[in-house]
Each structure stands twice: as structure tokens, then as C-alpha cells.
Amino acid sequence: MLPRRSLLKGIGAAFVALAPRIAAQEAAWPSRTIKLIVGYAPGGTADILARKLAAMLSARLGQTMIVENRAGASGMTATLDVARAAADGYELELVVSTHASLAAINKKLPYDAERDFAPVVFVGSIPLVLIVGQKSPFATLSGLLAAAKAKPGSLNYAFPGIGLSHQFAGELLKQRAGVDIQGIAYRGTGPALTDVIGGAVDMTFATLPAVLGSISGGIVRALAITAPQRAESLPNVPTFAELGFAGFDVSEWFGIVAPATTPQAVVSRLNAEANAVLATPELQLWLKQNSVMRGTTTPDGFRQFISAEISKLSAIAAKAGITAN
Secondary structure (H helix, E strand, O other): OOOHHHHHHHHHHHHHHHHHHHHHHHHHOOOOOEEEEEOOOOOOHHHHHHHHHHHHHHHHHOOOEEEEEOOOHHHHHHHHHHHHOOOOOOEEEEEEOHHHHHHHHOOOOOOOOOOOEEEEEEEEEEEEEEEEEOOOOOOOHHHHHHHHHHOOOOEEEEEOOOOOHHHHHHHHHHHHHOOOEEEEEOOOHHHHHHHHHHOOOOEEEEEHHHHHHHHHOOOEEEEEEOOOOOOOOOOOOOEOOOOOOOOOOOEEEEEEEEEOOOOHHHHHHHHHHHHHHHOOHHHHHHHHHOOOEOOOOOHHHHHHHHHHHHHHHHHHHHHHOOOOO
16 A cells, blocks of 8 residues: 555646646537526427527537427426536526525425536526406505405415415515415416406416516506516516515526536636627517516626525525425
């Protein structure tokens, strides 16, 4: 057996010899096709966004970036695949807000939403709007909450799935306002919205793009928005903060992550190129049309955002008793 000093010296020499090769590999990245995984079926907002980003990043990186849909288990199938992928920058994931909400309600995830991933870039968030049917007696949030306090349990809200941001927004409103409003789970936004319009359910939270047409067309009435400032497309709808609910910032969001040990040089390059793409007139227009609001631009900022989201949603879930089925 080699003496400890000789062994350490040999290991050190091996690292020194290997360092130039690793540096060369990182400098050569990318040298082949990159996969951007989406955990949902084609056609949704995440899929459309991923394809726009992939097309524009391909041109900037000089290599093809393809989008691969791996739908299943509310996105967990794709996320687990990426967590287990080689950390070489060739397999990434466009994650959405369920990346945090699933971690908040499911303590037995097959991966760690923070430790198993290297945040690359935060794309942006879409605010939620609290809406009621046009025939609803409630014209303001204060009027709705007054009715809820007068008759606890008499009002209800629809949400399109367990653990989605819509449910967290509903439960946060109940907690912050001190009211008893019953949540009703639906299979998707469409059926939930239909029952709100028809008056079978009193209210729902929905993403702004999903209901903007219905609001503009007078089919539903918007009472408040979760954005930090009023939306340009809904200038007359107040924010929750304006109505006395500071920090009411539940939203849907998007970002790109890589496996945890992806080289920092690769993460930095991807971050820079993605931010450049997101700043182009084409993407700026798409973001505006879909009410996507940008935030932090650095990998570390995105890491902090994810951590804060998981912490915030975990607190809401614990108080509301939201758990994965």
C-alpha cells in the first residue's frame, strides 16, 4: 500500500492532468444536439414557450436544440429523468410552478426539487386573476369577503387540480382574509371556468391569458390580480396588494434547469444566451401577449426564487392540509 502522502500526491497529479481535458470539453460545449424536456403534452403554454426558446437558442449556440415532451405524473416523469441525466449540458428541462408546488405537498418525491438541479434561467411568471361570473352579486373583493364572513362555508371556489397554483391562491386568500370558502377540485381550467360562468361555483383563480378574452367580453368579472403591479391588459383591475393583501404573489412560472452537477461554465453560457433570447423583440412581444412578467436573471437568483417558492407553498399547504393523493 502506498504511503498516505504518496497517495494524495498521486490523486493531486491525476486531477492536474485531467483539468485541461475537462476545461477543453466545457469550452467545446455544445458539440451535439441538446434536448429541452417538457413534462407536459404538446400545445400548452409550456410547450409553446419551450419551442420558441429552443429555436432561437439553436441559432445562438450553433447546435440544434430539440423539444421532447415527456408527459406524466404532473411533470414528475420528466423531472426525474432530468435529475438522473448526465450532467453535461445536453439534457435540460423547462420546469413550471409545479416544480415547487409538488415539492410542497409531496414529501416522497423521487428527487429533491432543489438539490438535484442546477437552476439555469428564470423565464418569468404569469399572474392569476380572481374572477366571478358576470351574474355574480359580487363586484369587489371586499364585498365577496364580507359575504364569506357573514355566512362561513356558504361560498366556494373552483380549482383545476390538486397542488396547482390556483388552489394555493384560493387557500392563501382564505388564510389571509380569515374566511371559510370551500374549494372544489376540477379536471382542468375549462370545466372550472364553465361552472363559474354558469353560476354553479362562486369564483375561481385563473391565469390571466386563459381568461382575458372572457373578461374583455363581459363573460366574467375580475376582482383582483396576484401580480405586484396592475396588468397592462387589465388596467382597471386592482392587485391584491392594493386591496390590503401585501405579498399575495402566487403565480404560474417557467424556468430552465439542468442536472445538479452541470459544469458552471455551461450553466453560465446557457444563462447568458437564454437572457439574450428573452430580450429580443420577438420574445418580448410573446411574453407581453401572454402576460409573462420577467424577474431575476441569474442562476443564483433563480435558485433563491425556487427555494422561496417551496418554502412559501409548504407553509400554505401545511395550514390548509393540502397533500398529494
